[in-house]
Amino acid sequence: MQGEHLRKGTWLQEEDEQLTNFVALLGERRWDSLAKLAGLRRSGKSCRLRWMNYLRPNLKHGPFSGEEEKLIVQLQQQLGNKWAKIARKLPGRTDNEIKNYWRTHLRKRAPQVRQEEKVCCEDSEWETKDSSIDTLPLSDWELRSSPYETRILDWIMQNEFGEKEVEQDCNSTGTFNYSPQEFAEGCDSWDFSGSLWDLN
């Protein structure tokens, strides 16, 4: 796939469906190869970003709650612009989403939010959380949010989930270069041996 043929810009619904199906089939890995096998004219990076920030299951897309807002301000103050780390403390939120939210909503308001927080949380748990964030044990979410743990867990879950979705989506769209079933059936003819597709 040559660079000049790669699509950029907003993702189409068909592309989302195609990506979702192939991630369900192959897992969150080898994005460049996945993009090619899925027939997506996108870079692997672009596919990964789209999946991580928009298509991944269990993502929240609504507005941030007051508690989330406070936590972002608190963590930003403590960790700096370590958005990935901050995102692991906020279930269902992505680093990109938090980063954007910070830039557009909180950066200017941060001192105010911190002040409000100080007042309203003097007798609450926030104070103690603040000083112990780095030492908190990994929550279930945090564990799942780690890129490495996520891969393992999602691979396990997606084998079953993926099959259902694949069948349903394939019947509803006719735009794939390969349907996932066709792809799966054709897997025998692909050389998946070696490190490229090994799970370990």
Next chain:
DNA sequence: AAGTGTGACAACCGCGACGCG
């Protein structure tokens, strides 16, 4: 109504880290 400014969000880019042969 038309032009301009601004906010919000999606997506891209560059770079460093890591694993593997």
Next chain:
DNA sequence: ACGCGTCGCGGTTGTCACACT
């Protein structure tokens, strides 16, 4: 040790919608 492919992260840009003049 080195090169290559891949991934993750943080900064930046592009685009769209809406408000304002």
